[in-house]
Amino acid sequence: MFVIYDPLVNIIILTTFLALKVALEKLGYRVYHGSVAVRRWDKKHLALWDEALKAKYLGEGKPWTGDDLDKILQNYAVGPPSNTPI
DSSP states (O other), X not given: OOOOOOHHHHHHHHHHHHHHHHHXXXXXXXXXXXXXXXXXXXGTHHXXXXXXXXXXXXXXXXXXXXHXXXXXXXXXXXXXXXXXXX
């Protein structure tokens, strides 16, 4: 696979996802965005994502199920986009 890293493209993508988050929140949805994981450090969201990714890509621990993902996403109506690696 040939990949070109372009900071401008990265900024456009991040801005688009943030704009979508804001729009969905205006419609009354609770949206889970990467910024939520950082703000929810007290709930160990980053550690849970780390555990899930290690299980999926490194084979460490048991594979995560929908119930496991509910540990993170249980209070949200809209979660990560479908291309999120979980």
